[in-house]
Amino acid sequence: MIARDVHVRLGGADVLRGASLSVAPGESVAVVGTSGAGKSTLLQCLAGVVTPDAGTVSLQGRRFDHLPARQRSELRLQRFGFLFQFGELVPELSLVDNVSLPLWLTGVPRRAARERARPLLEATGLGTDLHGKRPSQVSGGELQRAALARALVHEPAVILADEPTGALDSRTSDAVVELLLTEAARTGAALVVVTHSERVAQRMNRSERMADGRLTA
Numbered sequence: 278m279i280a281r282d283v284h285v286r287l288g289g290a291d292v293l294r295g296a297s298l299s300v301a302p303g304e305s306v307a308v309v310g311t312s313g314a315g316k317s318t319l320l321q322c323l324a325g326v327v328t329p330d331a332g333t334v335s336l337q338g339r340r341f342d343h344l345p346a347r348q349r350s351e352l353r354l355q356r357f358g359f360l361f362q363f364g365e366l367v368p369e370l371s372l373v374d375n376v377s378l379p380l381w382l383t384g385v386p387r388r389a390a391r392e393r394a395r396p397l398l399e400a401t402g403l404g405t406d407l408h409g410k411r412p413s414q415v416s417g418g419e420l421q422r423a424a425l426a427r428a429l430v431h432e433p434a435v436i437l438a439d440e441p442t443g444a445l446d447s448r449t450s451d452a453v454v455e456l457l458l459t460e461a462a463r464t465g466a467a468l469v470v471v472t473h474s475e476r477v478a479q480r481m482n483r484s485e486r487m488a489d490g491r492l493t494a
Contacts, residue, residue, distance in 0.1 A: 278435050278467045283322055283332035285315075285490075292318045293329070294490035298469070302434070305458055305468040307478035310487035316471045319487065320437050323469060324357055325349035336434060354382055358428035358466070360457070362440040364420045366412040372423040373398060373408040379431045390430075397426040401456055418449035425453060429460045436461055438470045442477055454480050 278300045285293040292315050300306050308316050321327040322334055325341055326349075334342040341352055358379075366375045373394050380390035398408055401422040412420050421441070428436055438457065442450035454477055461468040470481060478484045485492045 278323065278334075278336050278469075280319070280323055280334045281332055283319070283329045283334065285318055285322065285327060286330050287318070292490055293322070295332070296322075296487070296490060296492050297332075298323075298485060298492055300435075300467040300469055302465045302467055303462055304483075305461060305470065305481040307481040307484040308469060308471045308487055308492070309473065309475070309478050309484055314487040315490040316487050317439060319492075320439055320469065320471055323435070324353055324359070324437055326353075354379065355431070356434045358431070358433035358436040360421075360424055360428045360436065360438040360441045362443040364412065364424035366420060366424055366427070368412050371409045371411055372403065372415065372419075375412070375423060376426045376430050379427060383431065394426065394430055397430055398423065400460075401426050402452070417444055418446075418453075421445060421449070421453055422456070425456055425460075429464070432464045433466055436466045436468045438468070438472075440472055441470065442472070442474060447476070450474070450477065 280296060280298045283293050283296045296319055310316055318327060322329055329342055333340050336356060341349060373391055376394035376398055377390035380393060381387060395408060403419060403422055407415060407419060442453055445453060458480060472478055
């Protein structure tokens with residue numbers, strides 16, 4: 278995945294000022310910086326949610342930032358996995374159905390989707406006794422493990438994680454990061470993690486620091 282010389286202006290302010298980032302398949306990169314530096318906006322550009330005012334974003338050699346919104350949405354569904362600070366699971370669905378959701382949305386039958394979701398939930402440390410639980414019935418660490426399984430279930434080309442350990446204790450944080458790195462390496466996904474945690478950043482292949490809308494190694 279490559280973002281090249283990306284500029285974004287929001288609310289009259291220059292949020293990104295020529296940010297560039299390249300992440301190879303199987304590589305993990307941390308983006309660190311203070312609040313307001315532009316980290317989340319960069320992640321939204323990489324996901325095709327925000328269209329840059331200038332610059333380009335491409336995946337596997339194909340530019341997509343200029344595509345219509347519907348095509349960018351389809352690309353996100355098929356080729357991207359997302360992990361957020363608070364999991365962002367659907368509260369009405371069980372853990373196994375939350376993990377199955379990306380597969381359902383791409384046309385995989387529900388039974389087949391659940392069969393693919395269950396081994397991944399178990400790989401993240403969530404036994405079968407938890408698969409039928411709803412997000413409100415499990416701990417924060419268990420919820421985040423389920424969210425990680427959901428991000429990985431369709432074996433995306435890119436995983437984008439926004440403060441994925443911000444709400445976790447250090448032990449659970451270490452376990453989630455280890456699973457994230459292991460699965461990204463196994464599937465060859467490019468991994469970008471926005472984080473305030475130097476502990477998390479040090480686990481990645483490399484770190485990029487963001488300040489005033491630009492990235493520096």
